[in-house]
Amino acid sequence: MARTQGSHSGITGPRIRDAALRLFAQHGFAAVSMRQIAREVGVQAGALYNYTPDKQSLLFHLMEGHMTELLASWGDQPGGGDSLSQLEAFTRFHIRFHLQRPDAVFIAYMELRNLSPENFIAIESLRREYENALESILKKGVTEGVLLVPDTKIATLAVIAMLNGVNTWYRDGGRLSLDQVEVIYWEMVRRAMMV
Amino acid sequence: MARTQGSHSGITGPRIRDAALRLFAQHGFAAVSMRQIAREVGVQAGALYNYTPDKQSLLFHLMEGHMTELLASWGDQPGGGDSLSQLEAFTRFHIRFHLQRPDAVFIAYMELRNLSPENFIAIESLRREYENALESILKKGVTEGVLLVPDTKIATLAVIAMLNGVNTWYRDGGRLSLDQVEVIYWEMVRRAMMV
DNA sequence: GTCTATAGATCGATAGAC
DNA sequence: GTCTATCGATCTATAGAC
Numbered sequence: 001m002a003r004t005q006g007s008h009s010g011i012t013g014p015r016i017r018d019a020a021l022r023l024f025a026q027h028g029f030a031a032v033s034m035r036q037i038a039r040e041v042g043v044q045a046g047a048l049y050n051y052t053p054d055k056q057s058l059l060f061h062l063m064e065g066h067m068t069e070l071l072a073s074w075g076d077q078p079g080g081g082d083s084l085s086q087l088e089a090f091t092r093f094h095i096r097f098h099l100q101r102p103d104a105v106f107i108a109y110m111e112l113r114n115l116s117p118e119n120f121i122a123i124e125s126l127r128r129e130y131e132n133a134l135e136s137i138l139k140k141g142v143t144e145g146v147l148l149v150p151d152t153k154i155a156t157l158a159v160i161a162m163l164n165g166v167n168t169w170y171r172d173g174g175r176l177s178l179d180q181v182e183v184i185y186w187e188m189v190r191r192a193m194m195v
Numbered sequence: 196m197a198r199t200q201g202s203h204s205g206i207t208g209p210r211i212r213d214a215a216l217r218l219f220a221q222h223g224f225a226a227v228s229m230r231q232i233a234r235e236v237g238v239q240a241g242a243l244y245n246y247t248p249d250k251q252s253l254l255f256h257l258m259e260g261h262m263t264e265l266l267a268s269w270g271d272q273p274g275g276g277d278s279l280s281q282l283e284a285f286t287r288f289h290i291r292f293h294l295q296r297p298d299a300v301f302i303a304y305m306e307l308r309n310l311s312p313e314n315f316i317a318i319e320s321l322r323r324e325y326e327n328a329l330e331s332i333l334k335k336g337v338t339e340g341v342l343l344v345p346d347t348k349i350a351t352l353a354v355i356a357m358l359n360g361v362n363t364w365y366r367d368g369g370r371l372s373l374d375q376v377e378v379i380y381w382e383m384v385r386r387a388m389m390v
Numbered sequence: 391g392t393c394t395a396t397a398g399a400t401c402g403a404t405a406g407a408c
Numbered sequence: 409g410t411c412t413a414t415c416g417a418t419c420t421a422t423a424g425a426c
Contacts (some may be wrong), residue, residue, distance in 0.1 A: 012409080028308060030226035032402065046404075047410050056403070110305055113223060150379040151371075152366075158383055161360025162353045169352055176346075184345040187354055192387035207391080227421065242392050244421070 015041045025103035029114045060119040066104040067126035071109045083141035091189050092182045094163045148195040220298035224309045255314040261299040262321035263318045266303045268346045278336035286384050287377045297362050343390040
């Protein structure tokens with residue numbers, strides 16, 4: 001795994017991001033040293049600074065990349081349908097997307113406090129954009145009389161918090177398939193939000 | 196605030212725990228030094244070791260104390276009633292208890308990975324005990340035909356995840372009172388779980 | 391029970407050779 | 409683009425005086 005000479009592989013950048021993502025998720029940003037990341041990649045610590053100006057920037061770009069991919073991926077989903085089927089689409093998309101990259105999700109929620117103030121603002125803005133996508137669906141559903149929620153802002157946060165919980169217990173090859181999980185959560189979301 | 200001489204106040208122990216709780220919640224366990232905690236309390240770093248054998252033990256006892264208090268406090272709640280009113284009692288209790296001590300809640304969920312293996316097992320056991328309290332209510336409700344959930348284990352985790360979300364946005368003096376928040380969340384939980 | 395002082399390790403980041 | 413070497417700061421934890 002680790003090498004004592006330069007890799008010359010031309011993919012050191014991605015490998016640094018992969019190693020940092022995994023180590024940050026496992027031990028936490030503050031607990032992981034640049035030397036640990038370098039060891040994982042198979043280079044010396046100094047070499048990392050050819051790819052990132054500092055440790056903070058490494059964290060920020062991991063989180064920014066995750067949030068950007070989340071928004072782009074939701075944007076690529078087929079739209080259309082009534083608000084109820086849009087809510088189902090969001091529920092299933094959220095579960096599937098987040099279960100596919102547990103480390104990035106973990107970091108995006110746990111390491112906010114380790115961002116510099118400017119970087120924190122940038123990430124929070126992306127998160128709010130995603131929350132707004134869900135709240136728009138709920139608002140439309142309420143207007144159309146299809147959905148009934150006591151407060152669309154709180155309902156938005158409640159649904160996302162509930163769905164995020166999947167990542168804390170789901171394991172591949174466990175009792176339930178991904179589709180079964182989607183069905184179970186969708187039933188709970190539907191009954192909580194439907195008129 | 197900080198003093199250059201010993202406090203001689205006789206309450207250094209609690210003040211250390213208070214300072215550690217707040218600093219760990221704000222910056223993360225790994226990012227906080229013993230010197231920072233000592234400065235906050237007004238003693239030198241070495242004096243902390245009269246109260247804790249090491250930093251790990253300080254974290255563990257904060258988390259253990261929180262979980263023990265949570266279980267004891269739920270045990271003190273008046274029981275009785277049908278499973279629907281028990282579920283309402285749990286929902287309201289959970290929100291109220293967790294909003295009263297956001298720092299301890301934050302640490303109990305965020306710093307699990309910084310516990311030593313033995314300490315992790317101990318905390319996880321306490322957490323499972325709390326989850327079982329809710330799952331028992333759901334199971335009883337399903338048996339009695341009052342509640343309808345696709346999977347009691349998943350519903351337990353979904354409800355707790357949803358309720359925990361309150362701590363991420365609620366602020367004292369905000370748009371909604373504590374009672375209004377309880378009502379809103381209880382309506383969503385009730386509709387998601389009721390037959 | 392707190393102080394001062396420090397051992398011994400490790401950190402982020404940089405300099406300069408190749 | 410990676411290496412070796414290192415600066416200066418900081419860390420946890422301990423020793424011994426008072």
